[in-house]
Amino acid sequence: MTLKKSLSYTLLFWVLFLLATPKAAFAHAVLEKAVPAQDIHLQSSPKEITLTFNERLENEFFTLKVFDENGEEIGRTKAKLSVDQKQLDLKLPKLADGNYTVSYQVVSADGHPVKGSYIFSVGEGFAGKSKTVPIQQGDELSPLTSVGRIFYYLALLLAAGWIWWGAMARKQLVLLHELKQSHESIAHLLLMVFIIANFGFGAMFAGGYLDQWSLSNLIAMIIDTTAGLSWMITTILLLLGFVILFRNPWVDCVWVVLILGAKSVNGHAFAFEPRLLTVSLDLLHLLAAAIWAGGLLYILLYIKKFQEHVQKFIKLFSAAALISMVVLIGTGLISIFIYLPKIQYLLETRWGALLIVKTNLVLVVIAVAAALRFYLKKQDEGNIRRLVKLDFILMLSIVCIVGALTYLSPIPENKPLHWHEKVEGMDFTTSISPKVPGTNSFMVEANSHEEGLGIKRIELNLINKDNSDVAPIHVPLEVYDQGKYAHFMTDGSYLPFAGNWTAEVRILDSEDNETVYRKDFVVY
Numbered sequence: 001m002t003l004k005k006s007l008s009y010t011l012l013f014w015v016l017f018l019l020a021t022p023k024a025a026f027a028h029a030v031l032e033k034a035v036p037a038q039d040i041h042l043q044s045s046p047k048e049i050t051l052t053f054n055e056r057l058e059n060e061f062f063t064l065k066v067f068d069e070n071g072e073e074i075g076r077t078k079a080k081l082s083v084d085q086k087q088l089d090l091k092l093p094k095l096a097d098g099n100y101t102v103s104y105q106v107v108s109a110d111g112h113p114v115k116g117s118y119i120f121s122v123g124e125g126f127a128g129k130s131k132t133v134p135i136q137q138g139d140e141l142s143p144l145t146s147v148g149r150i151f152y153y154l155a156l157l158l159a160a161g162w163i164w165w166g167a168m169a170r171k172q173l174v175l176l177h178e179l180k181q182s183h184e185s186i187a188h189l190l191l192m193v194f195i196i197a198n199f200g201f202g203a204m205f206a207g208g209y210l211d212q213w214s215l216s217n218l219i220a221m222i223i224d225t226t227a228g229l230s231w232m233i234t235t236i237l238l239l240l241g242f243v244i245l246f247r248n249p250w251v252d253c254v255w256v257v258l259i260l261g262a263k264s265v266n267g268h269a270f271a272f273e274p275r276l277l278t279v280s281l282d283l284l285h286l287l288a289a290a291i292w293a294g295g296l297l298y299i300l301l302y303i304k305k306f307q308e309h310v311q312k313f314i315k316l317f318s319a320a321a322l323i324s325m326v327v328l329i330g331t332g333l334i335s336i337f338i339y340l341p342k343i344q345y346l347l348e349t350r351w352g353a354l355l356i357v358k359t360n361l362v363l364v365v366i367a368v369a370a371a372l373r374f375y376l377k378k379q380d381e382g383n384i385r386r387l388v389k390l391d392f393i394l395m396l397s398i399v400c401i402v403g404a405l406t407y408l409s410p411i412p413e414n415k416p417l418h419w420h421e422k423v424e425g426m427d428f429t430t431s432i433s434p435k436v437p438g439t440n441s442f443m444v445e446a447n448s449h450e451e452g453l454g455i456k457r458i459e460l461n462l463i464n465k466d467n468s469d470v471a472p473i474h475v476p477l478e479v480y481d482q483g484k485y486a487h488f489m490t491d492g493s494y495l496p497f498a499g500n501w502t503a504e505v506r507i508l509d510s511e512d513n514e515t516v517y518r519k520d521f522v523v524y
Helices: 003-019 143-168 170-175 177-209 215-224 226-244 249-264 275-302 307-339 343-347 350-378 381-405
Strands: 031-035 048-053 063-067 087-091 098-107 113-122 417-423 426-433 438-448 455-464 473-475 478-481 485-495 499-509 514-523
Touching (some): 031 113, 031 438, 048 063, 048 098, 143 170, 143 249, 143 381, 170 177, 177 226, 177 275, 226 249, 249 275, 275 307, 275 381, 343 350, 350 381, 417 514, 426 499, 438 455, 438 499, 455 485
Antiparallel strands (some): 031 048, 048 087, 063 098, 098 113, 417 426, 426 438, 455 473, 455 499, 478 485, 499 514
């Protein structure tokens, strides 16, 4: 295979790498339903708290607690996890009238810790007095987390790919003693870097898992969670690498597959069904990416000092390049089909914004490819090397974005609707909380600013914009205050499913003049 074809394949790889990695962006578990719901007012004490998540949770390191207005925990009963590991239930004693805070901490099957809290109220005298506290989903992306993830993925791909290519080119390495020593020295360096990245990665996760650091909690985290076991296996394989690698090419290849497999069960693929398929796809995807990344690094480091060897290496690299390309395309397309949510979500999340930035980087890669073809025809090795270095920098940029994407969710978070509007002679506020399919709190408050004019009635209707066959849903609001200031509210399951909705508020004043207001919103 010629150098020209090799460089062209290298550029094409990074385009495919970008297009085939959206699956890496799926973040942790999201709270889909809470009973009692956020900000809901109950006339009597609930018997239990039930939280339902969109994906499986780890069967250890979960807590669900309820606190009263004084910050005292209600009861000491431990929450129970359902058989499908998606639902938490906590039995409650009889609650006195007042406001209560629900606080939870879970670990999703992909290894992400998630914490959150919200408020509900019990008792007639407390209706509408609960200060709204949005449910927290733990989707904050810190710079340290991003850097740690970028460092980890670079170390993983480069170390695995470098060792894989050492096994594939073993016969050629044996004939060149200096090259063999250089390759093994760089491999040991990459292993050391990966060990540092792995320990940093583990420390970040432990910080999210553990409220209190102790040896017993640390051991339990490692042994009792999928993420902990994955980290332990990776650590053992890394340490064994210094002893067993570079002796037998088959052992080296098995080591690469095992260490990539350990990562595959500690990620988003492990949280989706069918798990065997998703984990296998992730493993194949990582292996293909490692082969490409390691091969590119190999060429960059040795193209100047061992030109003749690199020419032979490229011939070996070409067949693997083609296979890796097919694997990347196949696993990428299947993963998109399984994981990717609605396309319009791209414009509504930080995940989508970063993906658009990645797409722009692809355009730069294509421009570099065109320039490379131009200089390859002229056999201008100086410019070729500079462009290959630029291509490598673009790869690093893409991996940086991927590192951020792995901690973000492509699915927009449902946030309570707070709609405030000032009109002539009156202002009103409409709220729907937490604005999720299922049980919600609905409230409309209105103030009349005209002398002698009060508010007689307020109606709230919910109109589904996606399906005209669904008739408007009337929300039966209860009167809590009426007159110049009106306060209507209720709790119930009047948002049956996700989609595009319109809130229609009808306000009738004391002179029987009705005014209609509408507000569009989306339920995810």
